[in-house]
Amino acid sequence: MQRKKTVSSMAMSISGNGSQWVDIGLEMDLFIPAVPLVIERTEKYSFPFGDAAVTQIGLPDIYIVYGDIIFKRSRLHFRAFDVPEMVELHFALSGGGTLYNAINNKKYSFAPLMQNMIYMPYLDGTGDYRSHENYRFFEVHFTKERFLSLAKDCGPVLQLFADDIAAGRYAQLAEENLPMSFAMHHCIQSMINCTYTGGLKLLFLQSKCIELLVLQAEAFEQSVHKRQSSVLKSAHDKECIYNARAYLLRHADAPPSLSELAKLSGTNEFKLKKGFRELFHNSVFGYLNDYRLSRARELLSSGSTIKQVAGDLGYSSVQHFSTAFKKKYGVTPGRLQE
Template identity: 25%
Template sequence: MSSTDIQENFHLFFDRMNLEPQNVDQKTNLTLHPEVGEGYVRRFLPRYDMEVVVSDYTFYRSQNISLSTKSPMVELNFCLKGERGISVQGKEHQLLPGLCSLQFMSEMEARFEYVGNEPFHILGIGIPVSTFHQFMEESNGERSIEFGQVLGKQSFRIFQEKLSPAASVALQRVMQYVNKPGTKKIEMEIGVLGLLSMAFQSFLLDSETAAVPLSKRDKEKITQAREIMLECMANPPSLPELSRMIGLNDYKLKTGFKAMFGTTVFGYLREKRLEKALFLLQQGEMNVTETSSAIGYTNTSYFAEAFREKIWSQPKRIRETFL
């Protein structure tokens, strides 16, 4: 499948919206017909197999737009404002502010519903199935996840979750590229790849945990272990110490924790440490060294590297942004 196939899906959708071309250069700008509403759609092609669409518009009256997709594709959406309903095969879905939505679709019939006089702002990223498969390949060439495996017998599947702090920062960066004149395609591509990577990791890769039989009491103890780690974030107990504190053997703690929370005990602690670091830096009251110490990192350089991997930005840059 070529890139033009997924672009045809976008062409069909925007044709239904009664959009008018404004100008065409490295991006395409479209505006709503003044009798229908106000606002715009901007389309970017960071590379041949990737389309980025930023929509910011308001319909004067409630609208239902029907669409038959022509080609299978994967689409990642970040809803920034307003809401949109999607009806596929009798099932209703909602795109709501603050949600990240990963959608897998084959050829299907869909209806999109908009509320009149409600501003709607969304960033969408579309890739063909061939590119998704390329992204899912491991270093040895094997592929653990297939498009058809995700869809099963359905023609549409959607994963949704609240936007994480890391994804929020990466999204802000991409929106800056969208609005900055002269942005190079490589800048946009790197930013978009970061968003795709985080979404695939969260929705598809972290969820591959074997079922572990846990009693209600086991779950309560494992939840207690999580609370202890959060309370003692700067100086956490070792795994054997944590096991003794909650009265559960370390094997059941390790396997049960991963089954319940999708990661290891210390993987979870690392994520929460870095999320707290992001919060502290945004407050602007601590410098990078103080923030590193507050969350339990004794080596500031190691903290900065871990922060950059998670948040896709240097901690110093985050702090300067919010001062």
């Protein structure tokens, strides 16, 4: 069957004052087989309201966008019309803010290292961000039809979300965002650092987009099952655990003890241990170990020396670091850099 020939624009309009608008986006064809298998473009933007470096990737029925933005103003205006109906897998890598969509009178919050799925057919609203703070994001957008075909018979949480999408209702997978897992981080980094070309690149990116969808769906299904027996009884309890994680990652090279971390984050050691595993599916120091090794892999891939990485991340020796790295990834740091 011949695919229909429809050129799709994924542009979003942004304004710092509500009167002068600029478009940021990728015009691509999601359906014509004659175009390249993967359309990719990286651009830098400089506007009165902020600076951005954005990479956009177009695949059949999938649009990937990620980048870094530093806003010079705390409030911006956004709008997006006449774009394909897409379902967004959203990952906030650093920074945060809120987006208010006047069309459905809904506010969406984005916090560092959190994730959710969003269906928002049209957008006309305002965003509030901390000015001069680096906001890093990663998004995968599936066309509505592709998402619905993938979500079929994939569990009650995803099915309810898909039912709203099929009916054209604005929706989030859940009202509360969930923390990103290290599996999600690793999947995202592998997509950003993909070295395949041509058809292999298409297959790789398609598979990783579906893997992210599976990881998100699994996380939200597990969240529903664990909610009944949660040790975190209030929003304050959860906030303490998030504060503990933030402090732990800021001091990854010289981490505090469990009792010190509990005191610093305003909770007790029991709630810290139980709550941390509940939210992040790992022990406190298991999470720290995964973070350090994931960060080490990024630094090594960007050209840092093994000795520098080991020292920056708090390992007692290069040998200790190399042993931990090989146990986690199956190769030595030196082999990774070859």
